[in-house]
Amino acid sequence: MQKWITIYKNMKIKNKLSLLISLIVAVAFTFAVIVQQYAFSIYDEQLYLKSSQVLHLSSSAIEAELERIEQLSFNIITDTQIQNILRSIAGSESDYDRLILRQHLVDRLLNYVGSEPMLYSIHLIDSYDQQQDVGSVVPIDPAKKELILQLAGDADGGERWIYPDDTDSALLLSREIRSYSGTLFDLNYLGTIIIRINMDKIVRKSAGGESDLIVTSGTDVIYPTTPHFDPIVIQSSLSSGNGYLTREIDGHTYFIAHNRSGNTGWTYMNVTPFNQTFKQIIFIKELVIIVFTVIFAVAILLGIRFSRGLTRPIESLITRMKLAEKGNFAEANVLPQDAAPVAMNELGLLHRTFRLMIERINALITENYSNRLLIKETEFKALQAQINPHFLYNTLESVNWLAKMNKQTQISDMVQALAFLLRNSVSLKEPILTLGEELEIVRNYVLIQKFRFEDRLEFTLDVKEQDLHRKIPKLSLQPxxxxxxHYALEPSVDPCQISLFCKETPSAFCVIVEDDGPGMAPDTLKQLRNGDLATSGNGIGLLNIDERIKLAFGDHYGLSIDSGSGPGTRVILYLPK
Structure with a gap:
């Protein structure tokens, strides 16, 4: 025993949890199965005993009543007066005499009908095929009457049963009347008697109305006329003797006890609805369900409480890991206020190790971030240093004054614009300008180019005033x-339209420079996009502009070129909104 306890103590936590829950569920399940089997055994036993007792008493009483009616039919066919009347009718040739005799016959039959409450009526057919009816008479269909006479004739004086049908709900007993006198049995045919039996009254008297009884003979239903279900559906399941079965028919469950009569061969079935009669058994079944539910709920609560004691520290650790995953190392290194003290077990060791790891990672990230900022600043200044001009600003000022003294206004304007461009190129104090300041550089550059190309250069500028405050790297638009x-205007002798405008997209603010020149060859465009095409002269390449935008605002922004073999080239700068 001590060995197993030691093995359990050394098991992993998840294995302990699985073993405990499995044990609880197994115990609950075993208990539920035992109780359920016990409840069903009581249910079947009580149901079979009750149904068997009721069925045995009912079938015996019904058989006794039918035997009494069979004896009554024998008394009628052997009645001396009836025998004499029928012989007289058979031997009389006078219609009037036969009419009088038949009246006497009806009077005699009335004595039998009046003394027997289980009969509907008695019908007697004499040798002249004339029918005499007494009691609660229902006309007999001619085809059915012919069948009855044929069956009675085949019985040689014995009785024959005719089962209820659509035309008549009564059970019929028929037998032929043969003549005899004293000890002389000449057995001449005198007629046929048909007795209509009230099976409903016999069953109510015999079964006492305590259960639903069905009587069948093969596929024929003797009683009742409209049973709960068609007995044919269970005929194949009935054994030759006594027994019981449970069947679900038309959405209802029935317990059916059956008994086959040795005298008539009829099958008696006692049909009991499950949920209607045996309330005690249903209560036991419900009790089993409630007990099982309570045990299952207790097991679940214990399992949840046990598992939460293990998983809560793990969930706390996962939350802190998610914070670290998002880069929030400061919060990831702090325990929640409602957190329980860390235990001195495996989970506590894991928490402490994670805290030390976060502290080390946070220190490394801080150091790395500082180094990256220094590298970016160095790279930015190195890229910007490429655009420092090699002209002397003072020389341009002298040329400007000389032009003004000689009243050369065009030369003066051009020199002033060039000086403005050089001043902004030399200055390294403001690497990021507003869009308005960058557009001022563009206007001065276009002014210089206008003096050169005159009317061939058509420049349009469309920027809203509210966008002038947006930030852009210095000297991003002039190149x-x-x-x-260089690529659209110079190769052509025709005027060239160059446009600069802005628009917003869901993810960025776009500054677009567009021309209607001849466009770029696919190879040239590919080299520009890859940064393989060197700039002509000492100008700023497109790759330089793209890198400066990315360094300033992030890798989500930059420059793109849209051109083809057809007319027009479009360059788009993607800036933060």
Whole structure:
């Protein structure tokens, strides 16, 4: 025993939990099965005993009544007066005499009908095929009457049963009347008697109305005329002797006890609805369900409480891991206020190890972030250093004053614009400008180019005033206009339209430079996108602009080129909204 206890103590937590829950469920299930089997055994026993007793008493009483009616039919066919009347009718040739005799015959039959409450009526057919009816008479269909006479004739004086049908719900007994006198049995045919029996009254008297009784002969239903279900559906399941079975028919469950009569061969069935009679058994079944539910609920509660004691620290650790996954290392290193003290077990060791790991990772990330900021700043200045001009600003100022003294206004304007461009190129104080400041550089550059190309350069600027405050890396737009002039305007003698405008997308603010020039060859476009095409002269390449935007705002932003072999090229700068 101590060995098994030691093995259990050394088991993993998840194995302990699985073993405990399995044991509880197994005990609950075993108890439920035992109680349920016991309840069903009581149910079947009580149901069979009750049904068998009722069925035995009912069938015996019904058989006794039918035997008494059979004896009554024998008394009628052997009645001396009836025998004499029928012989007289058979031997009389006078219609009037036969009419009088038949009246006497009816009077005699009335004595039998009046003294027997289980009969509906008696019908007697004499040798002239004339029918005399007494009692609660229902006309007999001619075809059925012919069948009755044939069956009675085949019985050679014995009785024959005719079962209820659509035309008559009564059970019929028929037998022929043969002549005899004293000890002389000449057995001449005198007629046929038909007795209509009230089976409903016999069953009520015999069974006392305590149960639902069905009487069948093969596939024929003797009683009742409209049973709860068609007995044919269970004929194949009935044994030759006594027994019982349970069947679900038309959505209802029935317990059926059956007994086959040795005298008539009829099958008596006692039909009992389950949920209507045996309330005690149903209560036991419900009790079993309630007990099983309570045990199952207790097992679940114990399992949940046990498992929560194990999983709650793990869930807390998972929450902190998710915070660390999102980069929030400061919160990930702090325990929640409602958290229980960390136990000195495997989970506690895991918590402490995680806390130390987070502290180390946070220190490394901080150090790495500082280094990356330094690298970005160095890269940004190195890229920006590429655009420092090699001209002397003071020389341009001298040229400007000389042009003004000689009243050369065009030269003066051009020199001032060039000086503005050089001043902004030399300055490294503001690497990020507003869009309005960057557009001022563009206007001065276009002014210089207008003096060169005159009417061939058609430039349009469409920027809303509310967008002028947006940030953009310095000298990002002027190189785009320079490329447009170089590739779209210079190769052609026709005027060239260059447009600069802005628009917003769901993810970025776009500044677009577009021309209607000849476009770019696919190879040239591919080289530009890959950064393989060197810039002509000392200008700023498109790759330089793309890298500066990414360094300033992130990898989600940058530059894209849209051009083809047809007219027009479009360059789009994607900036933060």
């Amino acid at each position: 785009l206009l320079e490329n447009a002039i």
